[in-house]
Amino acid sequence: MTQATAPLIDPFARAISYLRVSVTDRCDFRCVYCMAENMTFLPKADLLTLEELDRMCSAFVRMGVEKLRITGGEPLVRKGIMTFFRAMSRHLDSGALKELTLTTNGSQLAKYATELAECGVRRINVSLDTLDPDKFARITRWGRLPQVLDGIAAAQAAGLRVKINAVALKGFNEDEQFSITDWCAQNGHDLTWIEVMPMGDLGNENRLDQYWSLKDLRARYAERFALTDLTERSGGPARYVRIEETGQKIGFITPLTHNFCESCNRVRLTCTGELYMCLGQEDMADLRAPLRSSVGDAALEAAIRTAISHKPKGHDFDYSRTGVTGKMTRHMSHTGG
Ligand code: SAM
Ligand code: SF4
16 A cells, blocks of 8 residues: 555645546547537647656545546547556555546447456446437537447446436537436436536637526426435535436536535646646646656655645636626646536
8 A cells, every 4th residue: 555645635624535637638529518620639748648647646646535537538548548547446456546437428438348347447427418319420520429329338238337427508408308317217327417618719619508507407307306405415516416206316517606616625637737726717736847857756745735725715607698707718628527
């Protein structure tokens, strides 16, 4: 077992136990709310190598991180990514890490599900906004629905629990609220709806047109079902309800409504080694320089502590009727969603 050091506590007495790591900014899809069609990706030399990602994550684990979520871009398109998962599984074996998981678009799951399960991954999030093949091709630009459905089936066959994340998009999947919910119930998936966030410059996509309030979505469920609010938080920003008629758990992630900052236990590491203390703030710390400056991890650990001491209280997103303020200039694929 690796030597633990003092846990990370931020200025608002929140213990940092959850690290989300973006392992690549690349993706085999081009979801319209996430990326422009012609993205310029980072030069390879800027990316942390797999060995550097290992050092970085292992430092956080030593400092009390118990949950590691691998994301991107699309994490499963990073070359050699299974080497990294295998390396991280040693922290599960030691007991230092309680959960190793990922968020994926599902396109590569048919290939990797078994290996992920062998690495100790138990639950995964798969992003899926529609069950209509044509709409799927439209929203992801490059994705194909059957490939993702095969991937989800492979994940289940490998024993992984699959949670579906759907971005709520006005005029796009409003009409599928109940069909997606039913499909999830039939296949044993939990379902979480995500409010669309103002991220990046996506050219002609108008974010206010895409915004579908989860309050509205919840009200529609309430018209049809008896809902019970659940108090559990799973360490994340989702609020949950149970549909009493089916027993299904539905999550709502409403990052725009400041309802979870006070319990925020997470930080985000980009594929270039920038640590974002808050998804909704520009403030970040470069951890790549201290990582590369020496073979030992003392400088890295000091930089992590300094960064955590700057974690802000909350974020500034706000949709008003006339515009979007607190808008972030970076893409979700950069900070890893
Ligand atoms: N490629 C993987 C995937 O799609 O699951 C992981 C990275 S993706 C950036 C992580 C999550 O962010 C996905 O569930 C995606 O739907 C969500 N996302 C991307 N852009 C978003 C936006 N502008 N607002 C809300 N969610 C967004
Ligand atoms: Fe790729 Fe995920 Fe962004 Fe879609 S949401 S473009 S799958 S990174």
